[in-house]
Amino acid sequence: MLKDFFGKKVKVINLGIASFAEDLRKQGVETIHTDWRPPAGGNKKIQALLDKVASWQSKVKSAKGAR
Amino acid sequence: MLIDIQQANANAIAAIQASQPVLKGIGTALEVVPGMKKNLILHAGPPITWERMSGPLRGAVMGALIYEGLANTPEEAEKLAATDKIEYSPWHEHDGVGPMAGVGTASMPVWILEEQKGGRKTFCTLNEGLGKVLRYGAYSEEVITRLKWMETVLAPVLKAAIPLAPEINLKNMIAQALQMGDEVHNRNKAATSLLIRELAPAIVKTSFPEADKARVLEFMHSNDHFFLNLSMPAAKMMLQAAEWIEGSTIVTTMCRNGTDFGIRVAGLKERWFTGQAQIVKGLLFPGFSEEDCNPDIGDSAITETCGLGGFSMAAAPAIVKFVGGTVNDAMNFTRKMYEITDGESQAFQIPNMEFRGSPLGINLLKVCEKNLLPQINTGIAHKKAGVGQVGAGLVNPPLKCFEDALEAYVEKYCKDE
Numbered sequence: 001m002l003k004d005f006f007g008k009k010v011k012v013i014n015l016g017i018a019s020f021a022e023d024l025r026k027q028g029v030e031t032i033h034t035d036w037r038p039p040a041g042g043n044k045k046i047q048a049l050l051d052k053v054a055s056w057q058s059k060v061k062s063a064k065g066a067r
Numbered sequence: 068m069l070i071d072i073q074q075a076n077a078n079a080i081a082a083i084q085a086s087q088p089v090l091k092g093i094g095t096a097l098e099v100v101p102g103m104k105k106n107l108i109l110h111a112g113p114p115i116t117w118e119r120m121s122g123p124l125r126g127a128v129m130g131a132l133i134y135e136g137l138a139n140t141p142e143e144a145e146k147l148a149a150t151d152k153i154e155y156s157p158w159h160e161h162d163g164v165g166p167m168a169g170v171g172t173a174s175m176p177v178w179i180l181e182e183q184k185g186g187r188k189t190f191c192t193l194n195e196g197l198g199k200v201l202r203y204g205a206y207s208e209e210v211i212t213r214l215k216w217m218e219t220v221l222a223p224v225l226k227a228a229i230p231l232a233p234e235i236n237l238k239n240m241i242a243q244a245l246q247m248g249d250e251v252h253n254r255n256k257a258a259t260s261l262l263i264r265e266l267a268p269a270i271v272k273t274s275f276p277e278a279d280k281a282r283v284l285e286f287m288h289s290n291d292h293f294f295l296n297l298s299m300p301a302a303k304m305m306l307q308a309a310e311w312i313e314g315s316t317i318v319t320t321m322c323r324n325g326t327d328f329g330i331r332v333a334g335l336k337e338r339w340f341t342g343q344a345q346i347v348k349g350l351l352f353p354g355f356s357e358e359d360c361n362p363d364i365g366d367s368a369i370t371e372t373c374g375l376g377g378f379s380m381a382a383a384p385a386i387v388k389f390v391g392g393t394v395n396d397a398m399n400f401t402r403k404m405y406e407i408t409d410g411e412s413q414a415f416q417i418p419n420m421e422f423r424g425s426p427l428g429i430n431l432l433k434v435c436e437k438n439l440l441p442q443i444n445t446g447i448a449h450k451k452a453g454v455g456q457v458g459a460g461l462v463n464p465p466l467k468c469f470e471d472a473l474e475a476y477v478e479k480y481c482k483d484e
Contacts, residue, residue, distance in 0.1 A: 041438030046470055049477045050436055053072070056481035060069050 068480060070314030072432070079309035079317040079333050080410040080428040083373070087183035088304040090235040090297065093193075093226040097173035100161050100190050104173065105135075109158045111169025111366040112324025113339045117149050121325030121344075123204025123361050126452030127168035128153075130206030134214050135172050141206060141453070159320055159331075162307070163190035164299045164366035167202035167448055167456075168325065175214070176222030180237065180300045187307060189300040193217055193225075196290040198455055202365075203448045205455040224275050224283045225266070232269035235262070237301040241375065242414045244294070245425070250383035251298035252367055252376030253390055253444045253459055258294035263287050299366060302373035309428075311336035314480065317409065318429040321372045321441065321464060325364035325448070330468045332431050335479065340472040342465030347447045349391040349460015361450040363462045368443050374412045374427035377442035377461070378404045382417040382425070390444045390459045400442040401426065407433040407441065431476065434469045 012031040014021035021033035040046035096103050103109075108128055120128070129144035132153070138144035147153060158165045165171055177190040195213055199205040229235075240261050247257035263284070270280050287293050306319045315333035322329055327341040344362035351360070370376035380386060381401035384394040401417065404426035411424030429441055440463040447458040477484075 037438055039436055039438075041466075043438075043470075046435050046473065049473050050432065052477050052481050052484040053432060053473075055484040057072055060071055063069055064071065 068314070070480065072314055072316055075312055075314035075334065076317050076409045076428065076430060079312045079315040082308035082312070083305045083427065084410075084413050086238070086305040086308040088180045088189070088237045088301040089183045090229060090237060091179040091181040091188070092229050093176050093222050094179050095173075096171055096175045096177050096190070096192075099179055099188075100163060100171070100177060102156070102161050104154070106137075106152060107154045107156060107173070108132075109156055109161055109163065109165065109169070109171040110324060111165045111167065111364060112157060112322045112344075113159075113327050113329025113341050114157055115155065115324045115326055117153075117155065119326050121361050121364065122450045122452040123364060123448035124168045124170070124325045126204030126206050126454075127170040127201050129452065130201045130204075130210055130214075131170045131172045133206060134201075134211050135174055144206075157322070157324075157329075158190075158366055159303075159322060160337075161190070162188060162303075164303045164322075164369050165192060165202070166194070166295055166299060166367045167365040167446060168204055169366050170201060174218060176218055176226075178297060178300060180297070180304055182304060183236065187304060189304040189307065191296045191300040191303075193221060194290060194293045194296040196286075197292065200455060203446070203455040204361075204452050206453055220275075220279050221283055221286060224270060224273060224279055227273040227275065228266055228269035231272050232265050235265055237297055238305070238414050240265075241298055241301060242416065245375075245379060245382045245415050246418055248383050248385055250370075250376055250379040250386060250444075251294065252370040253446065254291075254383045254386045255294040255298065256291045258298065259287065259291055262294050262297065295367065298375065299369050302369045302375060303366075305373050306369065309333045316431040316476065318372055318431055318434075318441075321368040321429075321443070322366045323363045323368065325361050328363060328464045328468055330464065330472060332472050332476065335472060335475055338472075338475060340468045340475065342467030342471075345462050345465060347445055347458075347460040347462040349447060349458050350389065351447070351458035352456070355449070355457040359449050359451075359454075359457050361448045363443075363445060364448055365445065367445060368441075368464075371441055371443050372429060374408070374415055374425035377444045378408075378427075379415060379417060379425045380442070380444065381420055384419075386444065390461055392461060403439065404442060406437055407439050409433075431469055431472055435473050438466070440464055440466060440469075
């Protein structure tokens with residue numbers, strides 16, 4: 001696999017920090033940037049709270065659908 | 068509880084869209100503002116005590132006490148302000164809003180807005196202009212003299228003129244101003260001109276002395292921010308329509324008192340969630356540095372909460388000359404705000420985005436999930452009482468307000484999940 005990788009034209013999909021994509025573009029590397037951030041900025045407490053809301057809403061929608 | 072958040076939020080946004088604030092008149096705060104008292108000082112932002120107030124809010128309180136005749140000197144005012152003879156309360160808890168320090172007292176004239184179909188009213192003081200003004204914490208003689216002129220000449224003339232003018236629908240006027248390059252928070256040039264166009268013939272028809280009428284028109288003409296004190300209570304009225312819809316995660320208030328930033332959420336009735344007010348980054352007047360700047364202050368973020376201001380900066384590219392950044396930044400701020408809102412305004416359209424409706428209805432859940440904060444543009448006050456405005460710039464709320472609100476929401480609605 002690595003043998004196939006070297007010596008070929010690299011195309012990059014960059015996730016997250018935009019300056020990484022900019023640096024690659026400046027070097028002539030074909031790059032697509034995706035403005036991705038981890039959910040809740042990676043804050044596990046907030047993610048757990050959001051999961052509770054999502055779980056509740058899933059039940060609400062099921063109950064309404066069952067009516 | 069069988070509450071569908073999506074539906075609750077759709078109901079909240081529909082209520083905001085349906086609201087039609089119109090200009091009803093001008094009154095004296097003591098007579099028209101709910102709960103107003105002679106010893107009560109209304110202020111911007113969430114509740115705060117004298118001990119925790121920042122310099123500009125303290126300065127505005129001192130100036131207001133002198134203006135009301137409750138103190139003769141700044142020293143007397145400062146002593147009185149710290150006693151329990153003076154009470155403090157947020158404008159937001161009295162159906163009103165105040166720009167910057169936002170101080171309102173019993174004798175001050177206020178705009179009265181009313182829902183077109185009748186019913187709810189909102190209030191705001193009249194805009195004093197830029198520079199050394201009470202709302203930026205200045206309290207010198209020129210500030211008090213101007214406030215007295217506003218009480219004795221400006222307000223009576225406008226009060227007499229409003230019934231003689233055609234009904235002014237402020238939502239329509241804001242919508243027009245967005246087509247003319249305003250975002251009605253830090254750029255109110257077009258909206259002020261539109262207001263003058265409606266009121267000028269009526270002012271001329273009043274029976275006041277010619278010199279007074281001329282001075283009123285000159286005062287409005289010389290102050291590009293004159294309309295701000297109407298865009299704010301108009302936004303307040305629209306957002307109040309979404310209060311307090313059970314289960315809704317739409318943010319109905321964002322405001323700051325110079326110490327704390329506070330938010331309120333439709334489904335969490337009357338509860339404040341606060342965090343530290345941030346330092347504003349922007350363009351400062353000559354002779355000032357970031358060291359001089361007070362943290363974020365004022366109720367004017369009610370415009371952003373309603374999809375205006377920083378949320379509509381794409382409609383007002385010229386504003387970057389006042390608050391900093393580039394035209395591309397202004398476009399991007401608006402684009403980003405669609406990520407944290409649930410709707411698009413039917414009334415407020417952005418011409419250079421193919422007349423797309425401005426991002427409306429900040430969803431608490433989206434702010435937390437995307438870790439993306441509302442974009443606000445704002446004036447900057449000097450941190451010391453008595454100095455006034457030092458610039459304008461861009462700022463975000465602290466994430467803590469939203470995280471605390473989310474925690475309270477889960478506690479109220481779904482803690483057993």
